[in-house]
Amino acid sequence: MRRRARRIRRAVVGLAVALFAATFLVVYVQLASGHDPALVANAAKRRAASPSVTSTEASAAESSTATSTRSEASTGSEESSSGASAVTTSQS
Amino acid sequence: MHANDVSILATAVGPHLFWITSRAAGIAALVLASLSVCVGLLMGGRLLRAHRPDLRVAHEALSLATLAALVVHGLTLLGDGYLHPSLGDIAVPFLSGYKTFWTSLGIVAFWALLVLGLSYYARSRIGVQRWRKLHRFAALAWILGLAHSLGEGTDAGQAWFLAMIAIVAVPALGLLLARLRRGASVSAPSSRAADQAPVRQPSIAQ
Numbered sequence: 001m002r003r004r005a006r007r008i009r010r011a012v013v014g015l016a017v018a019l020f021a022a023t024f025l026v027v028y029v030q031l032a033s034g035h036d037p038a039l040v041a042n043a044a045k046r047r048a049a050s051p052s053v054t055s056t057e058a059s060a061a062e063s064s065t066a067t068s069t070r071s072e073a074s075t076g077s078e079e080s081s082s083g084a085s086a087v088t089t090s091q092s
Numbered sequence: 093m094h095a096n097d098v099s100i101l102a103t104a105v106g107p108h109l110f111w112i113t114s115r116a117a118g119i120a121a122l123v124l125a126s127l128s129v130c131v132g133l134l135m136g137g138r139l140l141r142a143h144r145p146d147l148r149v150a151h152e153a154l155s156l157a158t159l160a161a162l163v164v165h166g167l168t169l170l171g172d173g174y175l176h177p178s179l180g181d182i183a184v185p186f187l188s189g190y191k192t193f194w195t196s197l198g199i200v201a202f203w204a205l206l207v208l209g210l211s212y213y214a215r216s217r218i219g220v221q222r223w224r225k226l227h228r229f230a231a232l233a234w235i236l237g238l239a240h241s242l243g244e245g246t247d248a249g250q251a252w253f254l255a256m257i258a259i260v261a262v263p264a265l266g267l268l269l270a271r272l273r274r275g276a277s278v279s280a281p282s283s284r285a286a287d288q289a290p291v292r293q294p295s296i297a298q
Contacts, residue, residue, distance in 0.1 A: 001145070004146065004149075005145075005146075005149045008146060008149045008150050008153060009149065009153045012150060012153035012154055012157055013153070013157065015124075015157075016120060016124055016157040016160070016161065019119075019120040019123055019124070020116050020117060020120040020161065020164075023115070023116040023119045023120055024112060024113065024116035026252060027112045027115050027116055027247070028112055030250075031108060031112060036246070037246055037247060037249060037250060038246045
């Protein structure tokens with residue numbers, strides 16, 4: 001009975017770790033490939049703000065992994081969060 | 093993929109590692125909590141009599157795994173270079189300026205789950221009957237967590253996220269509704285008799 005309980009606990013721990021790893025991988029790939037929902041929304045906002053950017057330039061910027069400032073702060077915390085530019089990733 | 097591409101990806105994602113970890117831990121916590129609620133309701137509703145001790149162990153392990161994932165979800169946010177939250181921002185409701193309502197909902201859900209979950213180990217002091225009544229609120233805390241993830245979660249609009257959550261949350265919601273409907277018709281004497289069961293019996297059921 002005790003062995004059975006230990007087996008169940010191990011299975012749950014394994015499930016939790018696998019779940020975390022799988023989700024981490026999905027979010028990581030999503031972000032790295034430029035399809036992260038927060039970053040894409042921000043890219044679209046910037047594109048709308050600067051109409052001089054051509055559509056090809058804009059789509060290139062959207063798919064690039066280099067453009068990665070988050071858009072969540074647009075709901076009100078932009079003033080309080082001074083580090084918005086700090087997370088802009090660098091790509092050479 | 094060349095090694096150069098990999099290094100570019102790593103460089104691009106590097107500053108967001110805390111953010112990604114927090115998101116992954118939050119989603120994992122939600123799935124684990126939903127599974128835990130499912131198992132708890134299956135036990136409490138006496139829908140699966142055959143493997144009750146196994147279900148109790150699974151429910152307990154899933155609950156503890158949920159709490160661990162929630163701790164990771166909150167603490168990794170402290171390292172996020174974008175939000176720069178303080179410990180108060182992630183632990184005290186209505187203190188954070190970032191999506192205050194949804195953030196507070198998540199914080200309240202976490203504290204409720206922590207207190208209600210860990211109270212299992214003090215149920216002999218609390219009194220089994222009182223503890224059972226208290227433990228029912230864990231389902232409410234889970235619903236608050238669900239609302240927090242759908243209201244604030246970065247991935248809330250993503251198909252993979254919604255599918256992942258639906259697979260575990262819809263059965264849990266169904267079981268909860270069935271339990272609430274059945275709970276109204278359960279007679280008081282029978283539940284009182286069940287409450288007098290010994291403490292070491294599988295009594296984590298809601």
